[in-house]
Amino acid sequence: MNSLLTFIKIAPIATDDYVGFTFFVGCMAMMAASVFFFFSMNNYDRKWRTSILVSGLITFIAAVHYWYMRDYWYSNGSSPTFFRYVDWILTVPLMCVEFYLILKVAGAKKSLMWKLIGLSVVMLVTGYFGEAVYRDQAWLWGLISGIAYFVIVYEIWLGSAKKLAEQAGGAVLSAHKTLCWFVLVGWAIYPIGYMAGTPGWYDSIFGGLAMDVIYNIGDAINKIGFGLVVFNLAVNASEKAATH
Numbered sequence: 752m753n754s755l756l757t758f759i760k761i762a763p764i765a766t767d768d769y770v771g772f773t774f775f776v777g778c779m780a781m782m783a784a785s786v787f788f789f790f791s792m793n794n795y796d797r798k799w800r801t802s803i804l805v806s807g808l809i810t811f812i813a814a815v816h817y818w819y820m821r822d823y824w825y826s827n828g829s830s831p832t833f834f835r836y837v838d839w840i841l842t843v844p845l846m847c848v849e850f851y852l853i854l855k856v857a858g859a860k861k862s863l864m865w866k867l868i869g870l871s872v873v874m875l876v877t878g879y880f881g882e883a884v885y886r887d888q889a890w891l892w893g894l895i896s897g898i899a900y901f902v903i904v905y906e907i908w909l910g911s912a913k914k915l916a917e918q919a920g921g922a923v924l925s926a927h928k929t930l931c932w933f934v935l936v937g938w939a940i941y942p943i944g945y946m947a948g949t950p951g952w953y954d955s956i957f958g959g960l961a962m963d964v965i966y967n968i969g970d971a972i973n974k975i976g977f978g979l980v981v982f983n984l985a986v987n988a989s990e991k992a993a994t995h
């Protein structure tokens with residue numbers, strides 16, 4: 752049994768190792784979600800296929816990274832910051848693609864997609880600088896990252912994406928709104944993890960929290976939640992098409 756565990760690189764997790772535990776559960780949840788999205792993508796209207804595929808890609812990419820991060824944490828006892836940001840730099844832009852894909856019915860242009868992708872890359876690269884490279888100025892990099900985050904929130908809640916969602920109406924509008932809430936509330940979990948894991952004026956507020964636990968909870972909520980909103984849109988919109 753032990754040699755099997757070694758072979759498949761499942762490390763025994765101490766019962767009080769919350770970081771290790773959430774890496775493990777996160778990995779399983781991402782795998783399960785991927786299977787679900789991949790298997791259901793052909794059951795609905797053709798036009799939603801790519802959207803559900805992207806949902807599955809997001810959770811699948813995360814599952815692979817969680818597999819590594821779980822092992823990294825167990826072997827080194829430190830945060831797998833690099834893998835974390837590689838995961839995000841792949842999956843967050845894909846979440847921006849989801850906005851574009853569902854708004855395409857209302858005529859969304861690729862420029863909207865690239866704008867959101869560009870902002871998300873700025874948000875993540877500056878966050879990485881603060882967390883891994885210039886830790887002494889973490890607050891400054893976090894601030895720049897936060898501004899990019901704020902512009903994304905503005906763009907989808909009040910900017911051109913909102914107008915497109917209103918033109919589309921119905922199931923698309925309500926899915927867009929739910930995704931907007933995920934970005935406003937669900938993504939706001941990450942700056943808390945960042946402040947817990949970097950030195951700064953906020954140490955006395957967030958210093959005692961485990962950064963990786965916070966990030967892992969954020970990832971599970973946002974990646975799987977986002978995917979389910981898109982899946983739900985496909986279900987609702989396909990049902991409606993069938994009754995017409």
Ligand SMILES: *C/C=C(C)/C=C/C=C(C)/C=C/C1=C(C)CCCC1(C)C
Binds near residue numbers: 843878945970
């Ligand atoms: C699946 C992964 C997701 C949805 C990751 C999202 C990450 C963020 C929204 C990170 C945001 C950050 C800030 C707004 C400021 C501090 C630095 C970051 C990168 C943690």
